[in-house]
Amino acid sequence: MERREFFKVAAAAGLGTAAQTPGMAETTVAGPAPFIERANPGQPHKGKVFALITPHLDDGPIFAGGTIAKLLNEGYTGYFIRVSNDEKDSYNLTMGETVLVNEQDAARFVEVAGLRKRYDLEYRNHGLDDVSRMEIRVRLIFLFRLLKVDTVLSYDPWGHYEENPDHYVTAQAVEAACWTAADHLDFPEQFDVGLKAHSVREKYYFARGPQLVNRVVDIGPTIKQKATYIASCRNMITNMVKSTNESLAARGLRIAAFSGPQEAANEEYIQAAFLERDKRIGAKYGLEYAEEFHYIGPSHELDDYIRAHAQRI
Ligand SMILES: [Zn+2]
Numbered sequence: 001m002e003r004r005e006f007f008k009v010a011a012a013a014g015l016g017t018a019a020q021t022p023g024m025a026e027t028t029v030a031g032p033a034p035f036i037e038r039a040n041p042g043q044p045h046k047g048k049v050f051a052l053i054t055p056h057l058d059d060g061p062i063f064a065g066g067t068i069a070k071l072l073n074e075g076y077t078g079y080f081i082r083v084s085n086d087e088k089d090s091y092n093l094t095m096g097e098t099v100l101v102n103e104q105d106a107a108r109f110v111e112v113a114g115l116r117k118r119y120d121l122e123y124r125n126h127g128l129d130d131v132s133r134m135e136i137r138v139r140l141i142f143l144f145r146l147l148k149v150d151t152v153l154s155y156d157p158w159g160h161y162e163e164n165p166d167h168y169v170t171a172q173a174v175e176a177a178c179w180t181a182a183d184h185l186d187f188p189e190q191f192d193v194g195l196k197a198h199s200v201r202e203k204y205y206f207a208r209g210p211q212l213v214n215r216v217v218d219i220g221p222t223i224k225q226k227a228t229y230i231a232s233c234r235n236m237i238t239n240m241v242k243s244t245n246e247s248l249a250a251r252g253l254r255i256a257a258f259s260g261p262q263e264a265a266n267e268e269y270i271q272a273a274f275l276e277r278d279k280r281i282g283a284k285y286g287l288e289y290a291e292e293f294h295y296i297g298p299s300h301e302l303d304d305y306i307r308a309h310a311q312r313i
Contacts, residue, residue, distance in 0.1 A: 029160070029210050029211060029212040029213070031212050031213070031214060032214070034213050034214045034215050034216045034285075034292070035214065035215050035216070035295070036215075036216050036218060036285060036287070037215055037216065037217045037218065038218045039070060039073075039074075039218065039221045039222075040074050042074075042075075043073075043074055043075030044074055044075060045071060045074045045075040045076045046075035047075070048075065048076050048077070048150045048151065049076065049077050049078075049079070049147055049148055049149050049150050049151070050068075050071055050076050050077075050078050050079070050149065050150065050151040050152065050153060051078070051079045051080075051081055051143070051144070051147065051149045051151075051152050051153070052064070052068060052078065052079070052080045052081070052115075052152075052153045052154070053081040053083065053140065053152055053153070053154045053170065053174050054081075054082065054083065054154060054155065054170060055082070055083040055084040055123075055125070055128060055164075055166035055167060055169075055170045056082070056084060056086055056089065056125070056166065056236075057082060057086055057089075057102055057105060057106045057109060057233050057236060058089075058230065058233040058236045058237070059155070059167070060080070060153065060229075061109065061226065061229035061230045061232070061233055062230060062274055063206040063207075063208075063291065064153050064204065064206050064291055064293075065219075065222075065225070065226035065227075065229040065230060065291075066217065066219025066222045066223055066225070066226040066278065066289065066290075066291050067153065067204060067217045067219060067222075067291050067293070068113060068153065068226075068229065069113070069219075069222035069225035069226060069229070070217060070219065070221070070222050071151070072113065072114055072115075073222065073225075076151070077116050078113070078114075078115040078116060079115060079116055079117055079118070079119065079143075079147055079149070080106070080109070080110055080113075080115050080117075080118045080119070081118075081119045081121065081140070081143060082106055082118060082119070082120045082121065083121045083123055083128065083136065083166070083170045083173075084121075084122075084123050084124065084125040084126075084127075084128060084166050085099050085102075085103075085120070085122045085123065085124060085125055086098065086099065086102035086103075086106075086125055086236075087099045087102075087124060087125045088125040088126050089102060089125065089235070089236050089239060090102070090235055090236075090239055091238060091239040091242040091243060092242075093235075098235075101235045102235055102236070103120070105232060105233050105234050105235050105236070106118055106120070108232040108234070109229060109232040109233060111232075112228055112229060112232045113225075113229055113232075119143060121136070121139060123136070125166065126164075126165070126166060127165075127166075128165050128166045128169040128170065129165035129169055131169070133169060133172055133173050133176070136169070136170070136173035136177075137173045137176050137177045137180065138187060140173060140174060140177035140181075141177045141180060141181040141186065141187060141190070142187075142190060142195070144177060144178070144181040144198055144200055145181055145190060145195040145196065145197070145198045146195060148198055149198070149200050150200065150201055150202060151200070151201065151202040151203070151204070152174055152178060152200055152202075152203050152204070153203075153204045153205075153206070154170065154171055154174040154203070154204075154205060154206075155167045155168065155170060155171035155174075155205065155206060155207065155208075156171060156205035156206060156207040156211045156293075156294050157171035157172045157174070157175040157205070158205075158211065158212070158294070159171070159205070159207030159208065159209055159210070159211045159294075160207070160209050160210040160211065161209040161210065162207065162208060162209055164208075167208070171205070175203075177200075178199075178200035178203060179199070179200075181197065181198050181199065181200060182197050182198060182199035182200075183197060184197045201297070201298045202295070202296070202297050202298065203295065203296040203297075204217075204293045204295055205293055205294040205295070205296070206291065206292070206293055207294070211292075211294050212294050213292040213293065213294060214293075214294055214295055215292075215293045215294070215295035216281075216285050216287070216290050216291070216292055216293075217290060217291045217293065218282075218287045218288075218289075218290055219278060219282075219289045219290055219291050220282070220287060220288040220289050220290075223275060223278065223288075223289045226275075226278075227267075227270055227271075227275060230270045230274060231263075231266060231267065231270060234266065237266045237269060237270065238262055238266060240269060240273070241258050241262070241265050241266055241269045244258060244269070245258055245259060275289070278290060278291065
């Protein structure tokens with residue numbers, strides 16, 4: 001996220017900042033009742049691999065942090081692919097300083113979450129619409145094949161009214177890479193270094209605006225982990241807090257809890273802007289806290305036919 005996006009979160013959270021854009025990330029396109037995914041006992045996902053793919057460090061922690069924690073708790077190995085260099089998200093730092101501090105925070109997020117590794121694609125922040133989608137797609141296909149990615153978490157390529165080109169370009173590249181990674185005629189030269197065609201089978205897509213929600217993840221058990229993930233994006237959250245304070249001051253207002261020591265102010269902000277939003281989403285489904293997704297799983301179209309006709313060989 002960046003400053004403009006944050007204002008909308010703040011607005012949605014009732015913080016009364018400048019840009020009062022209603023409905024952000026809390027509007028659902030009409031459809032059948034979503035499936036509620038709850039905590040599983042044990043580690044049913046052991047051996048499976050997910051990749052979180054977002055242009056910016058804070059996208060995943062904010063929109064899917066509780067689900068990321070749940071999948072890791074249940075045995076997944078996780079990777080983070082950060083598509084942009086996050087050079088535009090800071091408060092009063094130079095661009096060079098911004099790149100460095102966000103890179104350091106990205107390392108902290110990976111460590112705090114217990115992800116296996118981070119890959120930075122380093123495209124310029126706010127400039128992804130000027131990058132070949134095919135180039136991003138090929139890099140993702142390489143990583144999907146290398147890491148044998150079973151599941152991706154990313155922005156919804158069909159999410160409505162997304163204004164940030166970094167978000168929708170990343171989303172489209174991810175979606176295209178997921179199925180073309182399985183094709184033996186797509187970039188076959190990669191097979192000469194030992195890679196194999198590989199299919200991504202599950203997708204959890206989140207959106208800042210309206211989307212067709214068909215899966216709701218109960219993040220009550222992982223809400224504290226989510227808060228620590230968001231807090232690890234220290235520079236970005238600090239930017240949000242300081243920008244809010246500036247906006248409030250322009251209106252002659254002040255929130256004491258946002259004005260104290262930075263770490264405490266950030267914690268209060270995370271609670272007010274993000275965890276409260278998750279609580280409102282949860283209330284729609286009878287849960288304490290929840291995250292919404294458009295989920296795409298493996299096809300079961302041939303299951304009945306296979307059950308009826310397949311023979312052991
Ligand atoms: Zn973002």
